[in-house]
Amino acid sequence: MASVELKNVTKVYDNQVVAVKEASLEIKDREFAVLVGPSGCGKSTLLRMIAGLEEISEGEILIDGKTVNDVPPKNRDIAMVFQNYALYPHMTVFDNMAFGLKLRHLPKTEIKQRVMEAAEILHIKDYLDRKPKALSGGQRQRVAVGRAIVRKPKVFLFDEPLSNLDAKLRVQMRIEINRLYNRLNTTMIYVTHDQVEAMTMGTKIVVLKDGVIQQVDSPLNLYNNPVNQFVAGFMGSPAMNFICGEIQQNGDVQFISELLKFEIPEPVLNKLKDYNRKSILLGVRPENVLLANSVSGDIYSVPQKIAVDVVEPIGNEIFLYFRDSKQNYCMRMPPEHIYACGDTIEVVLNLSKIYFFDSETGYRLA
Amino acid sequence: MSTLSRTKPMVGALRFGISYFFLVAVSLVFLTPLLWMISSSLQSLEGVFRVPFHWIPENLQWQNYRDAMTLIPFARYVLNTTVISIAIIAGGVFSSTLVAYGFSRFRFRGRDKLFGLCIATMMLPGQVTMIPLYVLFARLGWIDTYLPLIVPALFGSPFYIFLLRQFFLSIPYEYDEAALLDGASRFRIYWQIILPLARPAIATVVVFSFMGAWNDFFNPLIYINSFEKATLTLGLNSLKAQIIGAGQTQWHVLMAASVLVLIPNVLVFFLAQRQFIKGINVGGLRG
Numbered sequence: 001m002a003s004v005e006l007k008n009v010t011k012v013y014d015n016q017v018v019a020v021k022e023a024s025l026e027i028k029d030r031e032f033a034v035l036v037g038p039s040g041c042g043k044s045t046l047l048r049m050i051a052g053l054e055e056i057s058e059g060e061i062l063i064d065g066k067t068v069n070d071v072p073p074k075n076r077d078i079a080m081v082f083q084n085y086a087l088y089p090h091m092t093v094f095d096n097m098a099f100g101l102k103l104r105h106l107p108k109t110e111i112k113q114r115v116m117e118a119a120e121i122l123h124i125k126d127y128l129d130r131k132p133k134a135l136s137g138g139q140r141q142r143v144a145v146g147r148a149i150v151r152k153p154k155v156f157l158f159d160e161p162l163s164n165l166d167a168k169l170r171v172q173m174r175i176e177i178n179r180l181y182n183r184l185n186t187t188m189i190y191v192t193h194d195q196v197e198a199m200t201m202g203t204k205i206v207v208l209k210d211g212v213i214q215q216v217d218s219p220l221n222l223y224n225n226p227v228n229q230f231v232a233g234f235m236g237s238p239a240m241n242f243i244c245g246e247i248q249q250n251g252d253v254q255f256i257s258e259l260l261k262f263e264i265p266e267p268v269l270n271k272l273k274d275y276n277r278k279s280i281l282l283g284v285r286p287e288n289v290l291l292a293n294s295v296s297g298d299i300y301s302v303p304q305k306i307a308v309d310v311v312e313p314i315g316n317e318i319f320l321y322f323r324d325s326k327q328n329y330c331m332r333m334p335p336e337h338i339y340a341c342g343d344t345i346e347v348v349l350n351l352s353k354i355y356f357f358d359s360e361t362g363y364r365l366a
Numbered sequence: 367m368s369t370l371s372r373t374k375p376m377v378g379a380l381r382f383g384i385s386y387f388f389l390v391a392v393s394l395v396f397l398t399p400l401l402w403m404i405s406s407s408l409q410s411l412e413g414v415f416r417v418p419f420h421w422i423p424e425n426l427q428w429q430n431y432r433d434a435m436t437l438i439p440f441a442r443y444v445l446n447t448t449v450i451s452i453a454i455i456a457g458g459v460f461s462s463t464l465v466a467y468g469f470s471r472f473r474f475r476g477r478d479k480l481f482g483l484c485i486a487t488m489m490l491p492g493q494v495t496m497i498p499l500y501v502l503f504a505r506l507g508w509i510d511t512y513l514p515l516i517v518p519a520l521f522g523s524p525f526y527i528f529l530l531r532q533f534f535l536s537i538p539y540e541y542d543e544a545a546l547l548d549g550a551s552r553f554r555i556y557w558q559i560i561l562p563l564a565r566p567a568i569a570t571v572v573v574f575s576f577m578g579a580w581n582d583f584f585n586p587l588i589y590i591n592s593f594e595k596a597t598l599t600l601g602l603n604s605l606k607a608q609i610i611g612a613g614q615t616q617w618h619v620l621m622a623a624s625v626l627v628l629i630p631n632v633l634v635f636f637l638a639q640r641q642f643i644k645g646i647n648v649g650g651l652r653g
Contacts, residue, residue: 053543074549086540090562100548147548 002064002077002154002187003029004050009059011045011211019045021211022059027189027204032181034190034202037234042211043191044159050189051080051157063155079148080157084164085140087132087147093119094128097147104151118146121180138169145177149184158190162197174200195235199223207231229362232283232355238319241289241329243282244359247275255282258324262301265351268366272356275365283355286319289331292346300348308343320345407431407622414617427618434623437608437616442594443601450515450597451579457520458575459568465522466530467556471542481531488524492584500588514589515582519575526571533567534560569641576634580627598627 004027011020020042027033035043048054050061052073060067068076079100087096094115101111119125122142132140141161148156158177162170178201181188192198198205199219207214207222207230215227226232232240245257253264253272260282264272272280292303309328310321318333331347339345356365401421406414407430409423434440469481503514537560545555561568583599590596596604605620 051543051547053546073543073546078547080544080547082540082544084538084540086538086544088541088544088559099545099550103549103554147544151548 003027003062004033004155004187004189005062005065006046006050007060007062009046009049009061010057011042011049011054012057019211020049023208023211023213025206025213025216027187030185030187032188032190032201032203033206034192034198034204035206035208036192036195036198037208037214039193040210041208043193043206043208045211046208047080047157047159047189047191050155051078052076077154078157079151079153079155080159081144081148081161083160085132085144087140087143089132092129092131093124093135093143093146096132096143097150100147100151114150114152115146118150121149121183122146122176137165138173141165141173145180149180154187156184156186156188158188160191160193163193170197177201196237199235205235207234209234226355227364229281229283229357229364232357232364236285238286238330238332240283240285240355242357243284243329244279244326245282246277246279247272249276255280257282258326259306259322259329260301260304260349262349262351265299268356271366279359280365281357281359281362283357284349285353286330286332288350288353289329289347290350291333291337292348295348295350299350299352301351303346303348305344306347308339308341308345311339311341403621403624406618407625409618411614411616411618414621430618430622431626433616433619434605434626437619438601438605438623439594440601440623440626443596443598446595447580447597447599450512451576453512453516454519454579455572455575457516458523458526459571461520461522462526462571463530463561463564463568464556466527466534467560469527469531470534471539471552471560484524485528496588503589509589510591510595511589512595515579515585519579523575526575529571530564530567533564537563565641569638573634573638577631580630602627 004025006023006025009020009023010018012018023042023046025033035046037043045054049056050063052068052071056069060069062068063076063078087093088099091099097115097118098111101114106114115128116125119128122145124139124142124146127135127139127143132143135143141164144161161177162173165173174197177190181201190197190201199222202219204216205219205222206216209230215222215231217225222231223235226235229242233242243257243260245255245260247264248254248256253269253276255262255264290300292300306322308320309323312319312321313335316335318335318337318339320331320333320339322329322331357363358365402419405419405421405423408426408428409416409420409430410425410427413420413423413427465484469477469484499514499518503509506513508514508517541559541563542555545559550558581599582597583603586597586600587603590600602620602623605623606615608616
């Protein structure tokens with residue numbers, strides 16, 4: 001059990017590629033932090049620096065208040081689950097899990113007890129004598145997790161542990177890791193590129209892009225209050241719609257785009273006053289585009305006729321796609337209605353849940 | 367349809383037959399000297415030179431084998447050669463794997479140049495270093511000891527280092543990282559993770575260095591002088607020089623001795639072959 005703190009951590013590789021740029025972050029004791037971002041954003045590098053597998057070019061990493069920059073991995077009291085499991089192929093499941101304990105010279109009875117305990121939790125008791133080769137992907141994953149938990153480390157690190165599993169197993173393991181976190185109550189740092197994993201598992205989410213931390217927040221805050229266009233677009237599936245338009249003041253202030261035109265609501269007006277006649281990005285999540293006849297009230301925009309381009313029935317909901325000359329937009333609907341390609345429908349936006357971003361910097365304005 | 371389904375297997379069988387015919391023919395070419403040696407080892411001296419050669423001798427001369435083992439101190443030479451071979455294999459495998467581990471797992475300044483230099487030494491013919499080495503070993507007082515045969519092997523061989531390094535590079539680095547986090551030292555990773563995973567490559571090196579050591583004639587010839595310290599190859603040579611009666615080399619006895627010397631080679635090769643096949647498929651990562 002420990003806190004992990006990063007102070008202006010930078011990683012520059014030998015070929016001058018900057019993988020992580022001045023990352024500062026505090027992960028409290030017993031927190032489940034998820035580092036999320038697209039591939040190449042530096043999330044794995046950050047994790048590997050915490051593990052001690054990668055040197056830190058600049059800055060400081062503290063575990064439990066102590067600087068660990070020069071502490072070798074084995075003395076950091078951390079355990080890591082690798083993306084490809086990295087189980088020792090020539091050892092049985094038992095030996096794989098016991099390896100680290102043997103190296104720490106624990107008494108044999110305790111090693112056995114710890115391995116059995118972990119095997120019990122992970123339901124791999126029947127496979128202890130098998131070699132990794134004889135296990136399925138999901139079973140190997142459990143062994144890899146088991147190898148980490150028998151050590152009872154201060155901090156658990158997970159490097160995209162579920163990305164090699166099929167969709168069904170992934171959901172199952174996600175729940176199990178969540179359960180494990182509740183049971184072990186230890187600091188965990190988890191790397192993923194999957195925003196659903198991030199949202200469902202983390203108590204704190206760290207969004208990275210191009211080696212820079214974009215935002216650190218709880219899952220719902222991140223979803224509801226993204227600081228920039230990247231975070232807004234990355235969290236949520238289907239992704240938030242970004243509509244390029246202009247602010248025009250002709251008496252009242254309006255947002256005008258190819259498909260849409262509505263009056264900008266009072267609360268955000270102030271924040272957009274510098275953007276008169278300038279282009280701006282409107283962000284609206286698919287669930288906040290609604291059928292005009294299903295709602296009424298001040299918070300909705302004026303109904304707008306739009307042609308349906310593509311229909312994606314998921315079962316529990318339907319995604320409808322529209323397009324303008326540049327891109328696609330998505331709306332999320334309850335499954336009651338059946339639509340076909342080319343139908344014209346009337347939609348409104350929930351104006352209490354729209355976002356505005358600077359179209360150049362991507363910063364959130366309102 | 368019916369013609370298709372009937373001609374296809376026929377064409378397949380024909381192709382199969384032709385390729386086997388050539389394979390058998392070529393292997394017979396390579397086997398002939400070996401078969402001649404085995405056949406001659408069971409003939410009388412006259413039988414060896416009989417024209418046409420009788421591949422299956424009328425009277426099997428098993429006493430050739432007894433003679434081979436008594437005309438020279440055969441058991442003594444087997445022991446000598448075994449001791450030297452084991453020392454060369456053990457030392458060579460240990461040092462070559464260790465060096466290869468270094469080249470494949472550590473990043474240090476000049477590593478690739480050093481590796482290139484190591485490989486470049488393979489281009490030096492043995493004859494070039496023969497005299498300086500002899501002088502060196504003579505000054506060290508190592509002539510007529512096994513040290514000149516064994517000690518050079520303890521420094522690794524560039525070919526084995528190259529072979530092992532390539533194999534080690536194919537072992538994912540995640541194993542090392544997982545072991546580092548488990549608390550293993552670099553040496554322990556080498557010893558408990560890399561070496562067991564590299565068994566097919568090590569088997570290859572063992573076979574090569576065993577054959578090199580067991581069949582080496584040149585080095586024992588220049589460094590070993592004492593009769594009782596000689597190796598099997600020197601023994602075979604002395605057997606060739608043995609003149610009895612007609613002043614002629616006892617070819618039948620020499621062939622019997624040669625068959626005996628050959629047996630361990632064949633055994634080691636077949637034992638190692640199992641390792642080659644077993645080791646090809648290693649799991650543990652995904653997939």
